[in-house]
Amino acid sequence: MRYGLIGSSGRMGKEIIETFKGHDLVLEVSDTGIFRHGEPEIIIDFSNREALKTAIEMAYQFGAGIVTGTTALNQSDIADLRRLAERVPVVQSFNFSTGINLLRMILKEYSSLLEEFEAEIIEVHHSAKKDAPSGTAIMLKESVGRDLPIHSVRTGGIPGDHRVFFANEGEVIEISHRVISRKVFAIGALKAAMFCAERENGFYSYEEVVRWMQKR
Amino acid sequence: MRYGLIGSSGRMGKEIIETFKGHDLVLEVSDTGIFRHGEPEIIIDFSNREALKTAIEMAYQFGAGIVTGTTALNQSDIADLRRLAERVPVVQSFNFSTGINLLRMILKEYSSLLEEFEAEIIEVHHSAKKDAPSGTAIMLKESVGRDLPIHSVRTGGIPGDHRVFFANEGEVIEISHRVISRKVFAIGALKAAMFCAERENGFYSYEEVVRWMQKR
Amino acid sequence: MRYGLIGSSGRMGKEIIETFKGHDLVLEVSDTGIFRHGEPEIIIDFSNREALKTAIEMAYQFGAGIVTGTTALNQSDIADLRRLAERVPVVQSFNFSTGINLLRMILKEYSSLLEEFEAEIIEVHHSAKKDAPSGTAIMLKESVGRDLPIHSVRTGGIPGDHRVFFANEGEVIEISHRVISRKVFAIGALKAAMFCAERENGFYSYEEVVRWMQKR
Amino acid sequence: MRYGLIGSSGRMGKEIIETFKGHDLVLEVSDTGIFRHGEPEIIIDFSNREALKTAIEMAYQFGAGIVTGTTALNQSDIADLRRLAERVPVVQSFNFSTGINLLRMILKEYSSLLEEFEAEIIEVHHSAKKDAPSGTAIMLKESVGRDLPIHSVRTGGIPGDHRVFFANEGEVIEISHRVISRKVFAIGALKAAMFCAERENGFYSYEEVVRWMQKR
Numbered sequence: 001m002r003y004g005l006i007g008s009s010g011r012m013g014k015e016i017i018e019t020f021k022g023h024d025l026v027l028e029v030s031d032t033g034i035f036r037h038g039e040p041e042i043i044i045d046f047s048n049r050e051a052l053k054t055a056i057e058m059a060y061q062f063g064a065g066i067v068t069g070t071t072a073l074n075q076s077d078i079a080d081l082r083r084l085a086e087r088v089p090v091v092q093s094f095n096f097s098t099g100i101n102l103l104r105m106i107l108k109e110y111s112s113l114l115e116e117f118e119a120e121i122i123e124v125h126h127s128a129k130k131d132a133p134s135g136t137a138i139m140l141k142e143s144v145g146r147d148l149p150i151h152s153v154r155t156g157g158i159p160g161d162h163r164v165f166f167a168n169e170g171e172v173i174e175i176s177h178r179v180i181s182r183k184v185f186a187i188g189a190l191k192a193a194m195f196c197a198e199r200e201n202g203f204y205s206y207e208e209v210v211r212w213m214q215k216r
Numbered sequence: 217m218r219y220g221l222i223g224s225s226g227r228m229g230k231e232i233i234e235t236f237k238g239h240d241l242v243l244e245v246s247d248t249g250i251f252r253h254g255e256p257e258i259i260i261d262f263s264n265r266e267a268l269k270t271a272i273e274m275a276y277q278f279g280a281g282i283v284t285g286t287t288a289l290n291q292s293d294i295a296d297l298r299r300l301a302e303r304v305p306v307v308q309s310f311n312f313s314t315g316i317n318l319l320r321m322i323l324k325e326y327s328s329l330l331e332e333f334e335a336e337i338i339e340v341h342h343s344a345k346k347d348a349p350s351g352t353a354i355m356l357k358e359s360v361g362r363d364l365p366i367h368s369v370r371t372g373g374i375p376g377d378h379r380v381f382f383a384n385e386g387e388v389i390e391i392s393h394r395v396i397s398r399k400v401f402a403i404g405a406l407k408a409a410m411f412c413a414e415r416e417n418g419f420y421s422y423e424e425v426v427r428w429m430q431k432r
Numbered sequence: 433m434r435y436g437l438i439g440s441s442g443r444m445g446k447e448i449i450e451t452f453k454g455h456d457l458v459l460e461v462s463d464t465g466i467f468r469h470g471e472p473e474i475i476i477d478f479s480n481r482e483a484l485k486t487a488i489e490m491a492y493q494f495g496a497g498i499v500t501g502t503t504a505l506n507q508s509d510i511a512d513l514r515r516l517a518e519r520v521p522v523v524q525s526f527n528f529s530t531g532i533n534l535l536r537m538i539l540k541e542y543s544s545l546l547e548e549f550e551a552e553i554i555e556v557h558h559s560a561k562k563d564a565p566s567g568t569a570i571m572l573k574e575s576v577g578r579d580l581p582i583h584s585v586r587t588g589g590i591p592g593d594h595r596v597f598f599a600n601e602g603e604v605i606e607i608s609h610r611v612i613s614r615k616v617f618a619i620g621a622l623k624a625a626m627f628c629a630e631r632e633n634g635f636y637s638y639e640e641v642v643r644w645m646q647k648r
Numbered sequence: 649m650r651y652g653l654i655g656s657s658g659r660m661g662k663e664i665i666e667t668f669k670g671h672d673l674v675l676e677v678s679d680t681g682i683f684r685h686g687e688p689e690i691i692i693d694f695s696n697r698e699a700l701k702t703a704i705e706m707a708y709q710f711g712a713g714i715v716t717g718t719t720a721l722n723q724s725d726i727a728d729l730r731r732l733a734e735r736v737p738v739v740q741s742f743n744f745s746t747g748i749n750l751l752r753m754i755l756k757e758y759s760s761l762l763e764e765f766e767a768e769i770i771e772v773h774h775s776a777k778k779d780a781p782s783g784t785a786i787m788l789k790e791s792v793g794r795d796l797p798i799h800s801v802r803t804g805g806i807p808g809d810h811r812v813f814f815a816n817e818g819e820v821i822e823i824s825h826r827v828i829s830r831k832v833f834a835i836g837a838l839k840a841a842m843f844c845a846e847r848e849n850g851f852y853s854y855e856e857v858v859r860w861m862q863k864r
């Protein structure tokens with residue numbers, strides 16, 4: 001695949017380049033500028049709201065699909081992506097790991113049985129991460145299906161821990177996820193890119209990519 | 217209810233007596249001897265293999281049901297309980313907490329989706345607990361549905377932690393349970409006793425008690 | 433010892449009564465009222481700011497020492513206790529466990545070597561605990577010796593978990609304490625009461641009781 | 649510095665090459681063979697017992713110091729390194745992280761105060777790690793200063809977690825270390841290499857490198 005990368009100088013950028021070996025990096029957008037030497041079929045975006053706008057422009061320009069993991073998006077960003085998705089395939093998620101998506105499925109299914117328990121989320125990320133709570137924690141809270149406190153710890157170089165607690169007077173259940181290496185998101189982004197390669201258009205979450213992967 | 221208690225001087229014995237306030241303790245079997253001043257309708261057993269034999273004898277003698285949480289049972293103990301269950305209701309489980317039974321349901325259902333992950337269990341209990349691995353860890357391993365290592369830590373006064381890990385190169389999922397107070401097992405035993413009160417006979421696990429509780 | 437108990441109907445009250453078996457409970461102050469049938473030599477207080485005022489009045493009245501674990505005290509409460517300590521022995525602490533006091537010693541000693549690490553505290557307590565952050569977390573932060581975020585989780589029946597994290601880009605150090613049973617605070621209170629029995633007056637922390645215990 | 653790298657194709661090899669940017673890689677020993685195009689001043693070894701023998705030969709050959717993090721060494725390997733250390737500086741450790749060395753200092757100093765607690769270690773590493781218990785766990789056990797169980801979990805891609813527990817009937821203290829990225833060992837190896845550059849000979853542990861770093 002010929003691919004473009006938005007946020008190539010960030011932590012995720014390096015992982016994407018390593019994981020997408022064998023594919024053709026024809027476009028790079030980073031702090032240092034825009035470098036293009038070909039037309040991308042798919043654009044991989046792990047940047048920020050501002051750079052995402054550039055990504056969307058380029059998607060229109062080249063008719064390229066977008067796989068975006070940028071967090072801290074607002075309603076208008078999502079609306080822009082949905083509009084683009086009428087033309088090209090778009091996969092948008094706050095978390096491209098298999099583990100978190102399995103946790104979401106478990107929480108969605110068992111939340112009614114866990115109603116008697118009090119619930120909280122603790123999420124831990126590296127100190128450079130500006131947004132809090134994390135996009136992943138917001139997704140997990142939605143899966144639990146009720147309002148609950150999210151505690152955001154920003155410290156050191158931790159890639160991403162999410163811990164969902166259910167407690168009552170006598171016991172505590174914990175359902176957690178820990179990222180060992182950001183490579184796991186790059187692998188998810190690659191799967192999402194392959195998913196897009198088989199589609200004309202549409203707005204998809206990473207959950208649908210996971211389901212598609214299981215049937216293959 | 218008129219109830220009998222096997223193992224009344226142990227840690228669980230004290231919790232049972234406190235939780236079963238309002239019910240009539242008519243029979244006690246402990247290290248110090250057998251004390252009886254009535255006929256039990258149900259016998260609660262949290263003891264050991266040897267005392268369980270006494271419990272079964274008394275169940276036959278009084279036509280009483282049995283709720284047993286004694287661990288480290290072998291095939292012949294289970295066979296004895298199943299035989300008794302032709303006459304009276306028997307609830308047998310290695311763990312009477314809602315949390316562990318929810319974990320079993322989650323693990324049984326999601327184990328196929330977790331096949332690509334390596335799995336391990338770490339269980340931690342107080343240093344006086346002789347059996348290892350714990351009966352609960354064995355149940356959780358059965359729910360995962362594959363052979364996996366169980367690490368048994370025996371230290372201090374910890375009531376019971378069970379942690380099931382699924383890991384691959386990039387991420388770790390953890391599904392855990394922690395007992396805050398043994399009272400949680402006594403509450404489960406009480407629910408199981410009420411379950412037995414509505415039945416003539418039969419061999420049941422605590423899972424079925426949990427399901428029955430949800431419908432009420 | 434003849435002792436008084438402030439907060440006898442709370443969670444700690446029950447633990448104190450059980451741990452102080454063999455000693456003479458001559459005074460009880462709780463939600464239901466004041467019950468006295470003797471003169472206390474020592475008053476044990478695990479209540480709240482308002483009830484602590486009653487405890488201090490009685491300490492003056494009977495010339496009794498005070499062992500107080502009430503949290504959420506302010507400067508004026510501490511000043512009242514220091515004034516009382518000119519007359520009788522007073523042991524005041526937010527945590528009467530050996531473990532937390534060892535953690536404080538470790539943190540105080542090693543904080544300079546840990547300067548390059550970012551530090552955070554996560555503390556978890558039962559949902560009925562009103563004050564946040566916990567008094568223990570405040571003590572641990574003082575031992576670390578710098579400003580740092582404290583995340584307070586209030587859920588279920590958890591007696592008290594305190595986790596101090598030091599993280600940099602490549603590694604995380606965690607120094608934690610978990611209460612298995614509130615009995616540990618009652619045992620600490622008893623040691624503090626015995627400490628007071630050997631003193632005329634003075635304002636002491638539980639750390640000094642721990643040091644005294646080691647020399648005996 | 650002109651340096652040699654033993655184990656260049658392994659996980660640590662890649663981290664060393666990235667961390668030692670700016671220094672001159674003149675010698676590589678890996679599964680694929682020996683590549684040399686200069687004379688190393690220092691040899692960095694993160695391999696296995698067999699390759700370590702090659703490292704020692706080359707150290708004699710070039711008069712180069714050795715920084716070795718290879719685990720699962722036996723007494724005769726250590727004796728060989730000590731003999732070499734009469735000629736050149738040798739830094740040998742099972743763990744080149746600041747965090748673990750701080751843990752060792754804390755454990756060595758506080759083990760007498762923790763005598764009443766039962767102690768255990770749980771260590772978790774990636775499933776390709778053959779040796780168990782880990783060299784680091786063995787070092788931590790030596791620092792605690794008593795015989796204690798070590799539970800070795802081998803799963804997924806976890807770089808290295810070490811958790812030391814002290815528990816009694818009422819409380820648990822945990823002192824733990826988690827590696828976020830193996831880069832932390834490469835940084836330690838670089839510090840050890842700089843330490844060797846200032847010495848003629850001698851057999852040193854990484855603790856001495858940490859002390860030397862603090863004085864600079």
